[in-house]
Amino acid sequence: MAGIYVYSDEPGLVAELLGFALSTGKQACAVTFSQEDADKAQAFGADKVLFFKGASPLAENYAKALADYLAAEQADLFLAGMTPRGRDLAARVAGYLACGMASDVLSLTPVAEGFTVEKMLYGGVAVLTETLASPAVVTIGSGKFDAPAAGDSPVETLEVPSDMRVRLVTSAPLVQEGVDLNKAEKVVGVGLGFSKQEDLSLAEDLAAVLGAEIGCTRSIAEERKWLPVEQYIGISGAVIKPQLYLSLGISGQIQHVIGVRDAKTIAAINTDENAPIFKAADYGIVGDMYEIAPLLTEALKKV
Template identity: 40%
Template structure:
């Protein structure tokens, strides 16, 4: 086995994974399977791929059906590792591909390295309470969340770009009904303001929205706010079964800090909590915190930030 594959429906995620792929590949070839046109293919070469296989999002075929043709190519290419962007589609495709290759599969992989002919991987388990460390031999398939690695570009690199045809797909799409989407994906936001159960009414959420507006950030929330109270859309919910965010700054108010929510914010660069309960678990997670009533603290923060902008 030789070489490393990178697979992503999102070019940015592919570019992030390519640096790790080159590290794992050593001097062997790195092949990227990515959705996009020829321009995307050339950019992908610059970020570390030796070969790029462009994939369409077929009108009548689920994207995951590329697993079949990839599996057939892998029988010849025999990649040592396959890194897949951990979107919903990506995780589905990764599991299918691992089954076809009879390979070890690590979902939501947080760390991966090669050592003495083995892959050492780590992933978060028990809602963020522990890290599971694993060793595997042979081909490894790992799904990796966006923004786990930093992209590294070299504009002088050259490589081959070609299209990949999902021939032989067994599943056909009869109809697509797009889900109404938020204007911004909070998982990509650099600043996120978190809303917790400490807000006593939906009207008070405006205090967080005002702060987000002056900071140029986005609103996120805990599970009860979205699923029980329906004060915010479910795609704003941050946590173990919701969104995982990695902003430069995460400011939360009225958030107690249950482990399910902390799982979704653990990779934020800086965490600031506003909480009136001095024993709240979130204070153990936060880099900075303010003890006080959110109805007083949030307007004060908004006013102070507005004054210096």
């Protein structure tokens, strides 16, 4: 049946993608490749959960089976989460369907002819808007849609062949360094305004009284290596949607701001009144964070 079929290896993202699918009024189906994922997806309010059951544990090995199913059902859209596995599966499915694909889009809107997407170009300097005719394949990240109310969806199990050209040889748990910024309600962001790693304690003290996590710019994580790469925010890092983002010594280049622009409130401290972060911020203080951050920390302790 026509509709929107969603997949992600991250359960939270499955729920968010279903939120989009249900908001269009089209049939919303979750695609899964294991009994465990099917059981989890059942609670997310989809019209149907599909369990593609075969010999492989790898989602990407079902691309052909999934594409054949989507073609037979005349699906409108295959929407995958913007994770390495989601991107891999999406590209293969689009190849088998020989249809239009947009990867890692900023926004997705249903239109009469299909779906309109916005996509960043040239490292965030330009935004491309394009419309894909159905069937289409799109990948998108978390934080774009609200998860639907919980439900109890029927699960349909389909016995399918899997492509065994890629085999799982071994697996090891991923050791995650740093915090999961996606779960943080408040984030204090640090940038190159900090001249020494030890000075980050100013941000840590402020974060402690706010009950916030620490995030940073790419320069802090990749150039200075002061914080784990999991903690950098932006177009090539984490895209977050906290209630509060307080940036300290961050210039606010578009590649960073992309990662926080959906925060409910953005506040910034920067010595340069022309810093681009002030264009994105709801509140700004032009001044030296080395003076202001400790004052804020002390003031917040009294609240």
